[in-house]
Amino acid sequence: MITNKEPFRLDGLTALVTGGAQGIGAAVCRRLTWSGACVIIADLDEARARALSAELPGSSVIRLDISDEAAVNAAFAAIPKLDILINNAGIGLVASVEETTTEDFHRIFRVNVDGTFYVTRAAIPLLLASAGNIVFTGSCAAVKGFRRRFAYSASKGAIHAMTKQLAIEYAGRIRVNAISPGTTDTPFVDGYIAKYHSHEVEKIRAEINARQPVGRLGTPEEMAALILYLASREAGYVTGSIVFIDGGTMA
């Protein structure tokens, strides 16, 4: 029975957020901390992770490249307890299949798929011990075609498949869910505009907003609120769900 009068409390729980230093991951670190969790910010960008951690009571930082199998195993071997794993780190690529080099394809998969696999495998014993849960960050691109997102879409398809498979494998022991965001206003999108449209930033931003059915991008805070729900005890009956949060994109 849930006795907290205030919903979605995570007091006494430990959560690890990959890619927690900026964007959606940083908003998740803030949201989970405000709800009482001790957050481990795991990110390549140690300086940014430390700056965030300074704001968040009870938080700590692991400098981690999720695509480095040995580093992932070593990092998790040093974690005594884990209740919530937020598998959020990911990278993008704007390219059609013809434009995608073999090197780029493997780079996207090394981080988004292999890295997520390494982190998940290393976390499972801790999550079994705590009857914990996992929330992945998927993408609408996993299930709907978007131009020039070949490798990225394929990698996010793997994330959606992992969510379903793990939910069945560990049903009753570890809950496993995913959020599937539409375009979200983070440095991920800023980076895309700066790289491909540096001479027309405002025009492209307006076009991206106009492309969304609701006329604007999602915010990292909106993504974090849904992740908080899925990670909370209130979502105890939710597993194997991939929840779209996309301003109507999938409609």
Ligand SMILES: NC(=O)c1ccc[n+]([C@@H]2O[C@H](COP(=O)([O-])OP(=O)(O)OC[C@H]3O[C@@H](n4cnc5c(N)ncnc54)[C@H](O)[C@@H]3O)[C@@H](O)[C@H]2O)c1
């Ligand atoms: N922003 C969007 O429009 C959008 C939409 C759908 C899904 N997503 C997904 O949401 C997740 C977060 O996206 P975001 O927009 O916040 O991205 P972002 O680029 O703003 O932040 C990603 C964070 O992940 C870290 N990171 C990257 N590679 C890493 C690695 N190998 N090991 C550890 N950390 C690493 C980066 O340092 C950064 O702090 C990604 O999985 C992305 O695919 C984003």
